[in-house]
Amino acid sequence: MNLLIFLAPAALLMGAIGLAAFLWSLRAGQYDDLEGAAHRVLIDDDDE
Amino acid sequence: MALDTLETPGCPSGLAPAASVDDAPVARLDTFVRRDARGNDVIELMVEGASCASCIKKIEAGLLALPGVADARLNLSTKRLRVAWAPQTLAPETVAQTLTKLGYSALPFDPERAQQSVDAEGRFLLRCLAVAGFGAMNIMMFTTPIWFGDDMGDNARTLLHWFSALVAVPTGLYAAQPFFRSAWKALRNWRANMDVPISLAVFLTFGMSIAETMRGGPHTYFDGITMLLFFLLIGRYLDHRLRERARTAAREILALQAVTARRVDAEGKIEAIASRDIAIGDRLLLAAGERAACDGVIVEGSTDLDCSMLTGETLPVAARPGDRILAGAINVSRPLTMRAEAKAEDSAVAELARLIEVSEQGRGRFVRLADKAASLFVPVVHGAAALTFLGWLIGPLLLQALGFEVGAPDVRVALTNAIAVLIITCPCALGLAVPAVQVVATGRLFKAGVLVRSGDALERFAQVDMVVFDKTGTLTLGKPKLTSTPNEADLVAAASLARVSRHPLSRALVEAAGAGVACAGAIEVPGEGVKGLIDGKEARLGKRSFAAPLAADSSDGAPELWFAREGQAPVRFMFADELRPDAVRAVAALKARGIGVEMLSGDRAQAAEVAARAVGIEDWRSSVTPAQKTARMQALRGLGKRPLMVGDGLNDAAALAAAHASASPGHAVEASQAAADVVLQGDALMGLVEAIDVARLARRRARQNLAFSALYNVFAAPLAAAGLLTPLIAAAAMSGSSLVVTLNALRMKGKA
Numbered sequence: 001m002n003l004l005i006f007l008a009p010a011a012l013l014m015g016a017i018g019l020a021a022f023l024w025s026l027r028a029g030q031y032d033d034l035e036g037a038a039h040r041v042l043i044d045d046d047d048e
Numbered sequence: 049m050a051l052d053t054l055e056t057p058g059c060p061s062g063l064a065p066a067a068s069v070d071d072a073p074v075a076r077l078d079t080f081v082r083r084d085a086r087g088n089d090v091i092e093l094m095v096e097g098a099s100c101a102s103c104i105k106k107i108e109a110g111l112l113a114l115p116g117v118a119d120a121r122l123n124l125s126t127k128r129l130r131v132a133w134a135p136q137t138l139a140p141e142t143v144a145q146t147l148t149k150l151g152y153s154a155l156p157f158d159p160e161r162a163q164q165s166v167d168a169e170g171r172f173l174l175r176c177l178a179v180a181g182f183g184a185m186n187i188m189m190f191t192t193p194i195w196f197g198d199d200m201g202d203n204a205r206t207l208l209h210w211f212s213a214l215v216a217v218p219t220g221l222y223a224a225q226p227f228f229r230s231a232w233k234a235l236r237n238w239r240a241n242m243d244v245p246i247s248l249a250v251f252l253t254f255g256m257s258i259a260e261t262m263r264g265g266p267h268t269y270f271d272g273i274t275m276l277l278f279f280l281l282i283g284r285y286l287d288h289r290l291r292e293r294a295r296t297a298a299r300e301i302l303a304l305q306a307v308t309a310r311r312v313d314a315e316g317k318i319e320a321i322a323s324r325d326i327a328i329g330d331r332l333l334l335a336a337g338e339r340a341a342c343d344g345v346i347v348e349g350s351t352d353l354d355c356s357m358l359t360g361e362t363l364p365v366a367a368r369p370g371d372r373i374l375a376g377a378i379n380v381s382r383p384l385t386m387r388a389e390a391k392a393e394d395s396a397v398a399e400l401a402r403l404i405e406v407s408e409q410g411r412g413r414f415v416r417l418a419d420k421a422a423s424l425f426v427p428v429v430h431g432a433a434a435l436t437f438l439g440w441l442i443g444p445l446l447l448q449a450l451g452f453e454v455g456a457p458d459v460r461v462a463l464t465n466a467i468a469v470l471i472i473t474c475p476c477a478l479g480l481a482v483p484a485v486q487v488v489a490t491g492r493l494f495k496a497g498v499l500v501r502s503g504d505a506l507e508r509f510a511q512v513d514m515v516v517f518d519k520t521g522t523l524t525l526g527k528p529k530l531t532s533t534p535n536e537a538d539l540v541a542a543a544s545l546a547r548v549s550r551h552p553l554s555r556a557l558v559e560a561a562g563a564g565v566a567c568a569g570a571i572e573v574p575g576e577g578v579k580g581l582i583d584g585k586e587a588r589l590g591k592r593s594f595a596a597p598l599a600a601d602s603s604d605g606a607p608e609l610w611f612a613r614e615g616q617a618p619v620r621f622m623f624a625d626e627l628r629p630d631a632v633r634a635v636a637a638l639k640a641r642g643i644g645v646e647m648l649s650g651d652r653a654q655a656a657e658v659a660a661r662a663v664g665i666e667d668w669r670s671s672v673t674p675a676q677k678t679a680r681m682q683a684l685r686g687l688g689k690r691p692l693m694v695g696d697g698l699n700d701a702a703a704l705a706a707a708h709a710s711a712s713p714g715h716a717v718e719a720s721q722a723a724a725d726v727v728l729q730g731d732a733l734m735g736l737v738e739a740i741d742v743a744r745l746a747r748r749r750a751r752q753n754l755a756f757s758a759l760y761n762v763f764a765a766p767l768a769a770a771g772l773l774t775p776l777i778a779a780a781a782m783s784g785s786s787l788v789v790t791l792n793a794l795r796m797k798g799k800a
Binding site for chain 2: 004008011012015016018019022023026031032033034035036039040041042043
């Protein structure tokens with residue numbers, strides 16, 4: 001019972017961090033080009 | 049930097065064809081440049097032909113190598129390229145030229161329209177969805193012990209309820225905003241939509257659950273309602289994505305339309321302006337191959353005009369100074385100067401747009417399947433909740449009067465059960481039933497090269513019982529092809545003359561002859577033909593009256609070119625407008641499905657009859673004006689038919705809007721694509737048949753889903769009315785039904 005007082009807010013905090021991370025990624029435009037991201041991995045940045 | 053891929057133009061993987069340099073826009077781009085927050089000049093371009101990682105690298109590296117370019121980023125999903133450079137270091141045309149050199153074609157976006165295209169509503173929905181998901185998952189953590197912790201004391205339970213309330217109320221109220229807004233809008237107009245019962249359920253559930261928590265009671269519905277919102281928002285977001293894709297397509301068409309015109313001022317200086325800035329009286333230069341942006345009169349230059357988009361005629365007509373030129377006409381042979389007589393937005397095209405608008409109002413009466421279901425559903429549910437409330441108030445009194453031993457009516461119990469009915473019947477599955485199916489269906493059609501512009505377009509496609517085709521550019525490719533078989537020497541000689549002309553018949557002749565050189569010194573006589581010297585002897589190619597006035601008139605109405613050389617007998621080349629490769633198959637497939645097929649053509653009777661025969665259409669009309677096409681659509685609808693119009697020209701646009709459903713091929717003019725429900729990509733017509741099949745399948749699935757939702761309510765509502773509903777059952781039933789509906793929709797993904 002006493003434990004609950006600590007655990008519940010702790011769990012909520014972790015959830016909130018996840019939510020904040022998602023909202024940040026949304027604002028940062030990470031979902032604007034879903035196809036391009038898959039292809040960009042294949043590009044070599046270091047042309048000798 | 050090594051640009052190893054520079055040698056091959058276009059996509060290095062060969063996935064997409066390279067743009068031909070001829071088609072690259074030569075227009076000036078100054079009007080499309082804007083200044084961004086960092087003080088750089090920015091232009092947004094639509095890039096065609098980019099499809100893979102190498103394309104990204106090639107384009108971005110190629111542009112970054114230009115002096116002054118600060119940033120170049122290609123969005124592969126939207127095919128949009130954003131280039132930023134320090135002011136004054138670079139002309140925007142250099143960007144376009146570089147792209148052309150790399151083998152991609154690029155068209156500019158109107159900056160205002162590019163700005164609007166950020167999908168603010170979609171992001172808001174996604175934010176609501178994320179908040180609702182966060183709420184639903186965290187509340188689950190608090191309610192699981194309530195459901196399964198048998199030895200929990202009342203105080204612990206109430207504490208967990210308070211925790212739930214703490215999470216559920218703020219997240220729920222935030223996430224439900226889209227529903228509140230929509231419900232409020234509907235109520236203000238004295239209408240009810242699906243969002244009214246949803247909003248009501250949210251408020252009542254929170255009110256009741258908070259009251260229950262304060263009382264220390266066992267039943268709260270915080271978990272059920274947040275999960276419900278989560279599911280509903282998924283449906284809402286899917287529906288929005290579908291509409292947004294259609295809207296984006298329409299916006300891109302509009303943005304691309306904003307091409308430039310070239311104005312000649314009093315001193316003879318030429319400047320590029322956006323076509324919306326054309327003023328009446330402006331003198332505009334129209335090069336060969338360019339399309340007129342507004343209505344006007346030709347001031348200088350004789351030429352041929354291709355009016356196929358306006359009238360449906362395959363062949364160009366001759367025009368000389370003093371003749372009218374309409375917006376949308378393409379200048380075929382020689383540069384001309386025209387005087388604008390109307391602003392771009394008031395031109396012939398605009399008149400057609402007005403016709404489209406009027407015709408579309410008729411279509412506005414179409415009721416979407418989901419709305420139809422909602423209009424039945426809402427009164428029934430609210431009635432059931434009211435009856436539950438009254439039943440629990442009056443029921444005990446009645447039973448007492450009949451001599452049964454029951455307690456006095458309890459307002460709290462009556463209210464609780466009425467609210468339980470509202471919660472459990474909250475149209476969760478109903479809200480997902482139709483959008484889930486439509487998203488899967490349009491996704492499947494998209495892969496098959498058919499772009500569906502809205503969810504209700506799909507519903508209207510399912511009802512089609514008749515297809516009306518336009519001829520030029522729809523059943524045919526809209527481009528003549530050589531049908532006679534001349535001897536090789538004549539063909540090569542004639543083609544060398546034809547190479548100096550842009551006339552479609554000349555082009556067809558050149559195509560048949562293959563690679564070769566143009567006859568030096570040959571000149572084009574607009575409206576007549578081409579003349580020049582071959583091996584020192586005069587040669588003429590063109591109309592019979594121009595090339596071989598003495599030859600016998602053997603005209604049967606088919607397009608022809610005569611070729612005459614000094615001292616030799618004239619040769620006649622015959623042409624025909626080539627059918628689309630699968631036109632015959634598509635018409636047969638439609639007939640096999642019991643769908644009537646008809647053809648309306650603006651072309652002459654002879655040409656129309658040949659095409660109709662060739663594809664197997666018995667009902668055809670020729671020399672039909674745009675107004676007559678529209679009238680025919682209305683007449684068919686008056687007879688109770690559900691016609692699908694397929695057309696590509698401006699002359700079809702109004703008929704497309706007047707028909708029950710409509711489609712246009714991918715190369716169609718903007719106005720037609722904007723009026724059409726479905727755009728077919730590539731040269732194939734079979735996509736049409738596929739679209740009808742998938743639409744019918746989608747309708748069946750959507751109906752199954754609606755029937756399932758109704759069935760679910762038939763079982764769930766009495767349970768709630770009887771007061772037997774617990775929060776656990778409510779949560780399980782609601783998520784279960786949503787899952788079933790979604791899975792049923794996904795089932796049609798792969799099925800052929």
